[in-house]
Amino acid sequence: MFSKILIANRGEIALRILRACREMGIRTVAVHSTADESAMHVRLADEAVCIGPPAARDSYLNVAAILSAATITGAEAIHPGYGFLSENADFAETVEAHGLTFIGPTAAHIRTMGDKITAKTTMQALGVPLVPGSDGELTNLDEARDVASKVGYPVLIKAAAGGGGRGMKVAHSEAELAEAWSVARTEALAAFGNDAVYLEKYLNRPRHIELQILGDTHGNVVHFGERDCSLQRRHQKLLEEAGSPVLSPEERDAIGATATAALATMGYRNAGTLEFLYQDGQFSFIEMNTRLQVEHPVTEVVCDIDLVREQIRIAAGEKLGYTQSDITFSGHAIECRINAEDPDTFIPSPGTIEVFHPPGGPGVRIDSAIYAGYRVPPFYDSMIAKLIVHAPTRAAAIARMQRALDEIVVEGVKTVIPLHRRILADPEFQRGDYTIHWLEQFTSRNR
Ligand code: ADP
Numbered sequence: 001m002f003s004k005i006l007i008a009n010r011g012e013i014a015l016r017i018l019r020a021c022r023e024m025g026i027r028t029v030a031v032h033s034t035a036d037e038s039a040m041h042v043r044l045a046d047e048a049v050c051i052g053p054p055a056a057r058d059s060y061l062n063v064a065a066i067l068s069a070a071t072i073t074g075a076e077a078i079h080p081g082y083g084f085l086s087e088n089a090d091f092a093e094t095v096e097a098h099g100l101t102f103i104g105p106t107a108a109h110i111r112t113m114g115d116k117i118t119a120k121t122t123m124q125a126l127g128v129p130l131v132p133g134s135d136g137e138l139t140n141l142d143e144a145r146d147v148a149s150k151v152g153y154p155v156l157i158k159a160a161a162g163g164g165g166r167g168m169k170v171a172h173s174e175a176e177l178a179e180a181w182s183v184a185r186t187e188a189l190a191a192f193g194n195d196a197v198y199l200e201k202y203l204n205r206p207r208h209i210e211l212q213i214l215g216d217t218h219g220n221v222v223h224f225g226e227r228d229c230s231l232q233r234r235h236q237k238l239l240e241e242a243g244s245p246v247l248s249p250e251e252r253d254a255i256g257a258t259a260t261a262a263l264a265t266m267g268y269r270n271a272g273t274l275e276f277l278y279q280d281g282q283f284s285f286i287e288m289n290t291r292l293q294v295e296h297p298v299t300e301v302v303c304d305i306d307l308v309r310e311q312i313r314i315a316a317g318e319k320l321g322y323t324q325s326d327i328t329f330s331g332h333a334i335e336c337r338i339n340a341e342d343p344d345t346f347i348p349s350p351g352t353i354e355v356f357h358p359p360g361g362p363g364v365r366i367d368s369a370i371y372a373g374y375r376v377p378p379f380y381d382s383m384i385a386k387l388i389v390h391a392p393t394r395a396a397a398i399a400r401m402q403r404a405l406d407e408i409v410v411e412g413v414k415t416v417i418p419l420h421r422r423i424l425a426d427p428e429f430q431r432g433d434y435t436i437h438w439l440e441q442f443t444s445r446n447r
Contacts, residue, residue, distance in 0.1 A: 001316050002026055002077045002101070006070045007041065009081030010060060012369045012386060013292070014041035017079045020308035029073045031066055033059035035377040040369040047073050054379045060084045063091055067098055077101035077315055079308075083381065086291040087114055087163075103315040105270045105290045113272075113288040117160045117198050123274075123285050126262035131277060131284040133200035141181050144199055148177060151201040157181055159188030160196035165235025167191055170202050203284070205435040206277035208232065209244050211259050212299045213272045214310055216320045221264040223256040224303045225329055227295055231423070231439045233346065238416070238439060239423060242298035242333045245394060245432025247278075255283050260324070270314050271296075271307060277436075294386070297367060298333035301390040332394040334401050336420045338368075338385040338410070340376050343419040344443075350378040354412035359404035363390045363397075376413055384415070394432065398424055422446055 006029040007017045014030060018041060021028045030045035035054035042048045049069035052059035059065070061084055070078060078095050080086035086104065089111035095102040104110070113119045117136050124130050134147045137160060148155045148171070157180045159167025167188035169180035181197070189195040207230040215221040228244035229237045243252065259274050273293050276283040296307050305327075314320070340349045356372045368385030370376070376384055389404055391397040402424050405417060423429050426442065 002312070004029060004046075004073065004075045004077075005103070005312070006031065006066070006073065006075035006078045007045070007081065008060070008066050008078050009084055009086075010036055010039060010041060010369075010380065012367045012383070013081040013083075013294075014039075015044065015369045016367055017081060017308055018044055020306060020312060023306075024309060024312060026312070029069065029075050031060075031069050033379075035379055038374070040371060040374075049073065054377065056084065056380065060380075063094055067094065067100075070095075070100055071098070075100065077103055077312075079103040079311070080291065082291050082294055087289070089114060101315050103270070103311050105268060105272065109266065109268055110290045113290045115160050115196075116158065116162060116287050117196065119288050120198075120285065122266070123262060123288070126265055128258055128262050128274070128285045129283055131200045131203065131286060134198045137196050137198055141178060144181055145174065145177060147199050148174065151199075154202040154204070155180075156200045156202040157184040157197050158200060159184060159192060159194070160198060161188060161192035161194040163192075165232075167197070168235065200286075203277050203279050205437065206230075206279040206284075207244065207246065207434075208237075208275065208436050209247065209278045209283070210273050210275045210293075211256060212293075212296065212307070213259060213263055213268070213274065214307070214314065214320065215263055215268045215270065215272070216314045217269050217317055218319050219264065219267070220320045220323070221260045221268065222320060222322070222324050222327060223260050224299045224305060224307075224327060225252055225256070227293075227298055229295060230434055230436045231429075232436055233439050233443065237295065238337055238339075239420065240295040240298055240335045241394075241397075242302045243329060244278075251281070256324075271311050279435075294337070294383070295335055297365060297386060297388045298335045301333045301365065301388060302329050302331060303327060304330065331390055331392045332397040333388060333390045334397050335386055335388045336401065336405070337383050337416070338387060338408075338420075339382045339416050340384045340413040341382050341416055342414045343416045346416075348378065348382045349414035350376045350382075351413045352376075353384075353410065355409055356411075357407070357409035358385075359387070359407035361403075361407075363400055364388075364404050365390070370410075384410075384413075395430075398430060419443070 051065035085091040093107040169184040171180035212224040
């Protein structure tokens with residue numbers, strides 16, 4: 001086992017990784033920008049190294065500074081968390097070239113899945129069902145027109161390098177296709193430096209259901225069931241559940257078997273998530289994330305597993321030590337992402353946290369790096385906490401989340417807590433009757 005790990009991230013996920021390390025007796029190195037000098041991950045780590053100014057490209061994305069920090073502190077492995085360098089294949093490769101362990105998949109697998117076109121063709125070859133669409137990259141508008149008329153409108157033009165919901169445009173008819181085509185390409189080029197696009201049928205009422213996978217370096221691959229992440233705004237998740245309110249155990253077993261067989265054939269190692277759209281009982285693969293997800297805690301609580309600990313064990317070469325039949329699902333979990341944003345306009349609201357009172361009691365977990373007096377910097381993601389509840393049934397989990405949302409106090413910055421309260425109280429949400437389009441309709445109805 002490693003004796004020292006460098007955590008190449010900030011905020012709640014840096015703390016989450018630090019907690020796993022501490023329980024495993026592993027020393028931690030925090031890295032931070034000058035804007036994060038008094039951040040919780042810096043305060044709690046065994047050692048901390050400043051890696052640059054506030055802008056992420058000069059600090060949390062600064063590969064040379066992070067590797068220097070690892071070298072001078074004698075860290076043996078690097079955990080990238082999510083976001084920043086977590087899905088950067090060149091970074092994973094550079095880490096290993098320096099004789100350090102990257103806590104994640106191989107650089108080759110990150111690269112394959114980082115290009116959504118290659119990801120789809122790879123998964124298709126392994127028997128995973130896809131959304132109908134183009135066979136790979138589209139090179140011109142005429143091709144797009146042909147494919148669109150075959151699969152039928154509406155269609156979605158998507159960036160091969162896409163992420164965070166960017167570089168994605170819907171066309172409801174042929175008249176809208178040219179515009180969607182050029183906007184998606186322009187956005188993709190600006191955001192990712194790559195204007196390769198492909199086309200998918202735009203599903204009208206899917207749910208976003210994803211599967212948590214772990215593979216070790218000895219050929220064992222298991223899944224930890226699904227998360228329903230259909231509640232999204234601008235393709236960004238806001239509330240997640242495990243399991244999905246609509247999936248039967250038989251459907252979970254079936255898609256789980258397909259997914260684990262595919263990843264075992266690839267020789268995939270460490271944590272990964274296969275994202276699907278689910279409509280009319282059909283799963284269609286959209287992309288794979290080769291890292292820990294923000295929403296991993298809902299899986300942890302229903303499966304009673306520490307996914308970060310597992311990532312570290314796998315990176316150290318240990319065997320999983322359990323098989324699919326050992327993994328059981330207990331009760332229901334819900335996570336609310338607490339963003340420092342206006343709950344109606346979603347405009348970020350950085351500033352000083354004047355009061356913070358976290359909720360507690362049975363079945364409540366809060367993953368956060370804020371404290372009273374903490375200044376939320378304007379430079380990074382606006383998520384400041386994740387509130388997770390676990391209860392025997394979905395109805396009990398909803399009641400527990402409502403109770404926790406009543407207890408939590410965050411003053412000084414605006415947050416989306418009032419929106420979560422409204423969602424949890426809504427009869428359609430309570431029935432589990434929602435698709436990926438529900439939240440945007442709900443917020444425009446409830447302005
Ligand atoms: P990103 O990597 O930018 O997050 P994804 O491919 O994961 O992009 O898609 C993000 C979200 O966009 C999905 O969760 C879903 O809500 C929506 N989406 C993606 N593809 C489709 C599709 N073919 N039809 C309908 N909605 C889609």
